[in-house]
Amino acid sequence: MLKREELTPERVDQIASEAKAAGFDYFLSRAEREQRLAAALTSWKPGTDAWVFGYGSLMWNPAFHFVERRPGRLEGYRRSFCFWTPLGRGTPEKPGLMLAIEKGGVCDGMAYRVAASEVETELSILFNREMLSGIYDAVWVDVTDPGGQRLSAVTFVINPGHPQYCGRLDMDRKADHIAHAEGRRGTCRAYLFETADQLRDLGVRDPYIDSLETEVLRLRGGKR
Secondary structure (H helix, E strand, O other), X not given: OOOHHHHOHHHHHXXXXXXXXXXXXXXXXXXXXXXXXXXXXXXXXXXXXXXEEEOOHHHOOOOOOOOEEEEEEEXXXXXXXXXXXXXXXXXXXXXXXXXXXXXXXXXXXXXXEEOHHHHHHHHHHHHXXXXXXXXXXXXXXXXXXXXXXXXXXXXXXXXXXXXOEOOOOOHHHHHHHHHHOEEOOEEHHHHHHXXXXXXXXXXXXXXXXXXXXXXXXXXXXXXX
16 A cells, blocks of 8 residues: 655655666656646635545555545546556566546546645645656546535546557557556556456446456456
């Protein structure tokens, strides 16, 4: 489990420096991360609470402080394993795949309400986590909760122009990398299985995730 203590600017700077030394020169500097946070906050009204929409690991390991969470549905985007991770849950020789959302479809996840007094602090921690390599664009979207209320939330959408993007892989190749890749943050399959478990807990069926889970289990002889 990722802890908020691991998401300090200093620790993230160290990770970015190590990544650049390994040849991954697209990792963002602290100034670039702060610039992206500042841009996102221009759409937030100071003195009001803010919502964050999570669709992957944020559903089970947010690592930031929040005062409320609700299941939510985002129309117009779909969940997708569409970018390489050569360090966190993979290696340069066998990169893993990670989740983002792409345009088209629907995505169910979890919305978190951050108290007004903590928005800048907690979103700073969140951006240290999600903006490490610059693979995402921070976008404010309308999420609908189970009661039909619309929540304006910040979420992270894939940038298809980024060097890590690989959205056109076929399902067999995706399943192979997810089944076998692992790195210092753990295995790709654990990330997939946890996502699938969280969606089941929400009473949600995502055929894309279900299909990948079935194929990864087949590749691993039924073992997680």
